[in-house]
Amino acid sequence: MSKFATSRRGFIKAGAAGASMLALPAYLRSTAARASGVVNVWTYANFIPDDFKAEFEKETGIRINVRLVDDQGKQFNLLAAEAPEPTVDIVTVAGHRFLQFIDSELLAPLDTDRLTHWDNINPVYSESDWATINGNKWGAPVLSGAEVLAYNTEVVSEDEVKSWDVMFDPKYQGQTAYIIQDMMSVMMLYMGYDGNMIEYKDNPERAAEIVTEVRDFLIEHKPMVRKYYDSGAEIQQMFVNQDVVLAHAWNGPIATLIADGFPVDMTIPKEGTYGFVYTLNVTNNGPNQDNAYKLIDALLASPEVGAAMTRSSGFISTFKGVDQHLSELERKASSFTDEELEGLQFFRAEANDLKYELVDPAVEEIKAA
Numbered sequence: 278m279s280k281f282a283t284s285r286r287g288f289i290k291a292g293a294a295g296a297s298m299l300a301l302p303a304y305l306r307s308t309a310a311r312a313s314g315v316v317n318v319w320t321y322a323n324f325i326p327d328d329f330k331a332e333f334e335k336e337t338g339i340r341i342n343v344r345l346v347d348d349q350g351k352q353f354n355l356l357a358a359e360a361p362e363p364t365v366d367i368v369t370v371a372g373h374r375f376l377q378f379i380d381s382e383l384l385a386p387l388d389t390d391r392l393t394h395w396d397n398i399n400p401v402y403s404e405s406d407w408a409t410i411n412g413n414k415w416g417a418p419v420l421s422g423a424e425v426l427a428y429n430t431e432v433v434s435e436d437e438v439k440s441w442d443v444m445f446d447p448k449y450q451g452q453t454a455y456i457i458q459d460m461m462s463v464m465m466l467y468m469g470y471d472g473n474m475i476e477y478k479d480n481p482e483r484a485a486e487i488v489t490e491v492r493d494f495l496i497e498h499k500p501m502v503r504k505y506y507d508s509g510a511e512i513q514q515m516f517v518n519q520d521v522v523l524a525h526a527w528n529g530p531i532a533t534l535i536a537d538g539f540p541v542d543m544t545i546p547k548e549g550t551y552g553f554v555y556t557l558n559v560t561n562n563g564p565n566q567d568n569a570y571k572l573i574d575a576l577l578a579s580p581e582v583g584a585a586m587t588r589s590s591g592f593i594s595t596f597k598g599v600d601q602h603l604s605e606l607e608r609k610a611s612s613f614t615d616e617e618l619e620g621l622q623f624f625r626a627e628a629n630d631l632k633y634e635l636v637d638p639a640v641e642e643i644k645a646a
Contacts (some may be wrong), residue, residue, distance in 0.1 A: 344530025549620030
């Protein structure tokens with residue numbers, strides 16, 4: 278299991294890095310390196326820091342067109358609809374969803390020889406077992422995170438969030454929220470099962486029984502839920518409006534919310550949770566492949582950029598040396614306690630076909646119940 282930093286968790290300080298910290302490498306600033314045109318990117322909010330974007334466009338002459346995404350499944354469907362001639366050059370795929378995109382021939386194998394700063398990525402991420410499929414790399418790992426239990430510290434005590442049980446405490450009826458598909462995996466872990474479903478890859482009948490059990494459990498406890506949400510911004514707003522006091526959430530949006538002064542904290546309960554890694558991927562037959570590689574390489578060029586990505590997104594940079602460019606408070610924000618980390622596993626893709634064949638219909642059944 279890959280670990281995040283192991284110091285005491287803290288808060289991510291708001292604010293983007295200044296432009297002076299995000300200067301591009303010299304090779305991109307040369308006249309010969311300047312290019313015309315665009316690079317089209319589908320990515321999550323704040324994954325490309327505003328200061329970096331402005332500097333890259335100024336120094337290269339390449340305009341970055343960003344289309345925001347908030348869901349891996351939606352991104353897959355959009356890209357599949359455009360194949361075999363997509364309008365997008367770079368997409369942002371979570372490592373555990375690689376196989377779905379690769380099997381549909383939506384991604385091009387990543388040519389790391391074209392990325393002069395590839396070695397700036399911590400090998401814990403770039404050389405991990407999920408990062409190489411069919412002998413190829415398929416994405417540049419840039420940010421990592423975990424699915425956490427978030428809570429309003431003025432309403433919910435630290436002792437109560439030691440377990441996922443609190444999400445089903447009648448005391449908080451109508452004050453919880455979660456992303457159903459992701460929550461299904463966490464609830465499998467909560468019940469003592471393999472949420473990646475690799476253990477049941479050769480036993481689809483058992484896999485179906487487990488998904489049914491989790492589905493029925495979430496339907497039974499549906500009155501607890503204020504809303505099934507989709508995006509990080511959505512759960513942030515629900516906490517701000519005090520619509521919810523508990524939520525299953527990604528750590529990034531919660532960390533940035535804390536930085537804005539809201540009484541929210543996050544933890545990994547004793548039953549555990551799943552972590553994930555976001556990667557930047559070059560699309561198959563994208564219209565501006567050269568510009569795509571220039572952008573990815575520029576993002577990888579320095580730990581300052583990685584620190585800025587952490588500040589702007591709330592997620593944890595995969596780049597070496599980022600800690601040196603974060604304050605003590607920011608470094609704490611990129612960490613969980615040793616006790617919490619004992620329950621952290623990473624999403625895996627080996628049984629995704631089986632998993633989502635069962636989970637996707639279950640999600641719709643929960644919504645409709």
